[in-house]
Amino acid sequence: MLEDLKSLFRGNNFIGQIILINAIVFLIENLIANLSPEIGIQITRWFAMHSYLPTVLTSPWTIVTYMLFHGGFQHLFWNMIMLYWFGRIVNDFMGRERLIGLYFTGGIAGALFYLAVYSFRMLTGEEGLVDYPLVGASAGIMALVAFAGFRFGD
Numbered sequence: 001m002l003e004d005l006k007s008l009f010r011g012n013n014f015i016g017q018i019i020l021i022n023a024i025v026f027l028i029e030n031l032i033a034n035l036s037p038e039i040g041i042q043i044t045r046w047f048a049m050h051s052y053l054p055t056v057l058t059s060p061w062t063i064v065t066y067m068l069f070h071g072g073f074q075h076l077f078w079n080m081i082m083l084y085w086f087g088r089i090v091n092d093f094m095g096r097e098r099l100i101g102l103y104f105t106g107g108i109a110g111a112l113f114y115l116a117v118y119s120f121r122m123l124t125g126e127e128g129l130v131d132y133p134l135v136g137a138s139a140g141i142m143a144l145v146a147f148a149g150f151r152f153g154d
Contacts, residue, residue: 012096015087019080025068026076048133049111051118067107069135082141089148103140110139
């Protein structure tokens, strides 16, 4: 089994690699959160995408790292199922490089859209807004789903 995992990372299987990375991050995050909830909360705050612009400016890596964290097992499971199904379509017809580019571009665009909507709500004076962290690969995966639907609708 260890040899299979090693060959996965030596090969060109981006879908398998990102699914495995997300699963490992999920397991480590939950193990740490169960052993020490305070540290688990700090890890999530460190890697999740924030909705407050000054926080994002002081931690710009969160625009990408939020895609590796998920809110629960079902969130992870269904995101990875959708990535597998629609990632295969995009990979088979468009290639690995376009799959990777579309996945990360969609994820980054989702993070920036989240930040823009929150900032707009803040500028309009809406009360009660706090810094809500964003986690999950849904934006990147929805970019793949939308692309596959528009490009290969049949």
